[in-house]
Amino acid sequence: QAVRQAASEAARHADPDASAREHALDVLSVIESVLEDPGVIIAAQIHQMKGELVARLKMEGVEYEERMERLAEVEQPRPLKELLYGTFDVFRSHHPWVGTENVKPKAVARELYETGFDFRQYIEHHGLKRSEGTVLRYLGEAYKALVQTVPEDCRTEAIRDIEAWLGEMVRQVDSSLIDEWEKLRNPEDPSPEGKAADTGPERPDVTRNARAFKIMVRNEVFRWVQLLSRRRLDDHESLAEVPAVDDARRTGADVAEAIAPYWEEHSVLPTDSHARGGTFFVLDDSGGVGAARWPVVQTIADPKGHDEWVLEGQVDLEASREEGRAVVRLGAIRRL
Template sequence: MKVISGTDTLGVGINIPIQSEVLTKLCKFDGERTRILSVRDFRQICGRAGRKGYDNRGTVVVQAPEHVVENLKLEAKAAGDKKKQRKLVRKKPPTKGYVHFDKATFQQLLKGKPEPLQSRFQVSHAMLLNVLSRPAGGCQAVKQLIKSCHDRNALQHRHGKTAIQMFRSLVEAEVVSLVDDPDRPGIKRAQVNVDLQREFSLNYSLSLYVVETIKLLKPELDSYPLDLLSLVEAILENPTIILRKQLDRIKGEAVGQMKAEGIEYDERMERLAELDYPKPNADFIYDSFNEFSAKHPWVGQENIRPKGAARELYEQCHDFRSFVVGYKLERAEGMVLRYLTDVYKALTQTVPEWARTPAVDDLIDYFGGVVCGVDASLLEEWERLRDPAQVLTQVVEEQKPETPRGITANQHTFTVLVRNAVFRLVQQLSRRQYGTVAAAVQAPSDQPSWTAERLEEMLVPYYEDHEAIRTDPRARGTEHCQIKHGHIEPGGTPAAGGSSSERRWRIVQVLVDPDEHNDWMLDLSVDLDRADEADGPVLVLHRIGS
């Protein structure tokens, strides 16, 4: 391999023999802002130049900023021609994702001293739960852990106070209880609540806020799963790019509406400045968090971050691809997948068993299906890590010959993918997007292909009796989507012989109307073999009717 092109990760994260390096920039986006490389980062990256055992030195070249190089080229072309020099239009530096650097910046990085390392030790609920889960000596182990960290004595003392405050909050939330120590009569020891689900964890700094605030929600409401999702999203890091795209869309729609209303430019700009990305239940979340932080001093500078990125994806029943394309996030697919994976993990680990309703389980399955639909290996690996016993037996299992695995191998996960795809059709039909539906489904082999006109014609009788097709959380319930697993023919009878070419599931999706007569449905099937080939559900629509 002669050339490797990549981000600074190549220089920081891997160890490969590189003779020369070319840096196109001396600035980088660190997840929050664009900044000049630190001396430590610069030396770490440049230290990869030079192949051990082959060279006694390596070469590092830093390019000038792109606009500077382009301007030098323009000046060279116009050299000696005063007319061209007068008309010369120099390229301007980028307005986003750029911090100015020049030769002086390069020299400062060369001569500067690496910044001192700083301890990142922090006491967290997840740490306490992991240590307190030991059979004995959990509290003493926490003390020893704090004492052995690399912080100064004053900071260690502060960590100890934080640990005590967090421990008390865990006891108040009934996540941890104090029980009699059988080996030491009269002494209490900490024990993690055995009624919590096996995968329960508090891996996020404000996870306990979710556990306590869920009690304020009303499970009987149709909006309960969405309200719970908003709580979970509020404790996660902001996916800046997604939120920026959401705000851009809101502003675009607002501009169009204000222009139609004849609002003047200056007033439009003032109104646009007041807009923000969606923050569902923001008032409730802010108020409940203020009460939570007042009760728990360890919260400190931590803050809540209401947002609705995952909630929009769920409400609109997007799959990963449609969400990425809709917001033009193709260059940030990895970030989107990472955020949705965090949402799925947080829902699975943070929401206690007592707070889960069938609708919440459907919500969790939905995000599991979205993540699995993009990269099943991520979800499978995490599921294995959730079960230590499975990890221990993995070595034995790997010695067995591998069997072919397609997207249908995990029946539960594939069922979720099918249900999501079917409800997307319902949403599109409710918006009368017949062309989109026609492109998303196939017709049986003995029928003509579906067209927008044919679909619209089939739904004319429906709209004569009903005002609309509902797509609210209740209409999305699994009771309205019946899936018959196994070798099922479109008519609902088992396929003769049960050959692999006849592996079909039958799906009946009820179209919920405002009066809940529910007398219309979609009759579909999915071919499992074709789904394995396409790496996703291939839906065949047989009919729409009563």
């Protein structure tokens, strides 16, 4: 309780000048810091980070001894670590009854959002097949804590977006984890989310929660940008595995060839908060949920500000309903 109270106060003092999305993600990090550490997930994160670091250091020709030293320094992602520990120390100084309790900075739900993975992709990325239940329960607890802890006057639209996305992500895997809880909180709730448990054993229609579904689409499309930005063959192959608009088969070499002219002019492909901004993402959902597909365009925010490269795709609504996630088909990677 003490940790949650401190988290609520920290949420009130988050930087008001930060971008709306970064601020919302920081609030999510505050919330995650009050949850118990999911050891198996954190271990998987560290293992993944070490594997990527070793591969990079070997490519750079770093000697074995130095590689071992660098690996020993790897720790789990801990957003806002200094802020959270410092804020809680101040809170503790005024509330000595807190004792030895402390916050536990980590990034599981935040990592899921920032990488653009859906639940299945996240499990595969970290090799957590045997721990799916642990991941799902943790995300469910993160969702409940986000709903319960953030003061109403601090709930920006961006925070509500993350709340909707996280709740729907969990619901699509196992709606029982949150539906009964939401019914108890809002027994008279007439919204589709509040009635999700009435759909029986079938998976709820992922397109029905428009707010959450559009965030899923946006995250998936930006994941394409992230894959291109790293200029690695395995990432090109991952992008080639995305279903195509015309069902044609792609290879990693096809992806590399399509984006090659971009790299002739630019040394980096930005994936920062600016690059993820709404001005670079256009979703045409004018056809409504009854349409077969929604066109989508993600513009690459190149460092020179030309913004002339785009990734075009189509949201496959029927496939999305069947799979309980945003299924977006990749079209062209091209210069306008």
